[in-house]
Amino acid sequence: MNIQEIVSILVSAGIEPNESAKEVKMLIEHFCNYSTKDIIMGKPLDYEKLKVVKQKAELRAKTRQPIQYIIGSAYFMGNLYKVTPSVLIPRDETEIVVSNAINIINKNSLKTILDIGTGSGCIACTVSERCKCSVTATDISEKALNIAKTNSENLFQKIEFIQSDLFEKLDNKKYDMIISNPPYIPKGTTLQKEVQFEPKTALYTNDSTGCEFYEKIIEQGKNHLNKNGFIVFELGINESEQVKLSFEKNGYINILIEKDLAGIDRVISAQIS
Ligand code: GLN
Numbered sequence: 001m002n003i004q005e006i007v008s009i010l011v012s013a014g015i016e017p018n019e020s021a022k023e024v025k026m027l028i029e030h031f032c033n034y035s036t037k038d039i040i041m042g043k044p045l046d047y048e049k050l051k052v053v054k055q056k057a058e059l060r061a062k063t064r065q066p067i068q069y070i071i072g073s074a075y076f077m078g079n080l081y082k083v084t085p086s087v088l089i090p091r092d093e094t095e096i097v098v099s100n101a102i103n104i105i106n107k108n109s110l111k112t113i114l115d116i117g118t119g120s121g122c123i124a125c126t127v128s129e130r131c132k133c134s135v136t137a138t139d140i141s142e143k144a145l146n147i148a149k150t151n152s153e154n155l156f157q158k159i160e161f162i163q164s165d166l167f168e169k170l171d172n173k174k175y176d177m178i179i180s181n182p183p184y185i186p187k188g189t190t191l192q193k194e195v196q197f198e199p200k201t202a203l204y205t206n207d208s209t210g211c212e213f214y215e216k217i218i219e220q221g222k223n224h225l226n227k228n229g230f231i232v233f234e235l236g237i238n239e240s241e242q243v244k245l246s247f248e249k250n251g252y253i254n255i256l257i258e259k260d261l262a263g264i265d266r267v268i269s270a271q272i273s
Helices: 003-012 017-031 036-040 047-063 067-071 092-107 122-130 142-154 193-197 212-221 240-249
Strands: 073-076 079-082 112-116 134-139 159-163 175-180 225-234 252-259 265-272
Touching: 003 017, 003 047, 017 036, 017 047, 017 067, 047 067, 067 073, 079 122, 079 142, 092 122, 092 175, 092 225, 092 265, 112 122, 122 134, 122 142, 122 159, 134 142, 142 159, 175 212, 212 225, 212 240, 240 252, 240 265
Parallel strands: 112 134, 112 175, 134 159, 175 225
Antiparallel strands: 073 079, 225 265, 252 265
């Protein structure tokens, strides 16, 4: 058995060839403790190592659960995060949201940041690492918060964690910026098999537009933002118009929309007047 044969296990299960090769590389790095360089240089894998990688590839092929859950970790903006099926796997798109937020924070010297629905904690940890500000992170899920706490400790980031459904447990606290990548998939949408392993509460809204959480955060956020404070959201597909309208109706100004690499409206930011 060789690596090529293991890649073909994934390809036969319908996973795209480039992705299959990338995933087998991830399995080797993780389960054999090989560096990318080891793999490129063709450092040999003994039978035992190949066996483990093959078993994991078979698990991936059979169940179609995301490779990050099999490995138990995922990279986000250069840092490695622990992930389990209790948290959403950090996405490339979210990196654009965080970069945007960081630019606003640094430009305006913002001091207090709230990350709503922190999941793995990837947004909160990155902001805490790259900005001079204090970060509070919430999630409705206790299991998610525990993962986020572990990640913040592993990355040496001091973050305040609060278990809360949106603003419920935040009393009258106010922040300079609210960042959120809330659930934005309209109820009833059928998703690709891999995504079905991710927590439903992190993915779906209870409404048919996917805008439920944006609207709630925009409305309730008015009581939790300092003067001239910002909101930055990750957007789901075709949701920018409705979210923009909601910002306008609630009196927010300086509404900006940014596209992702695929040309999809992905980030929206606005400021309270
Ligand atoms: N904040 C986390 C992320 O961006 C989780 C988001 C979520 O669960 N909707 O990956």
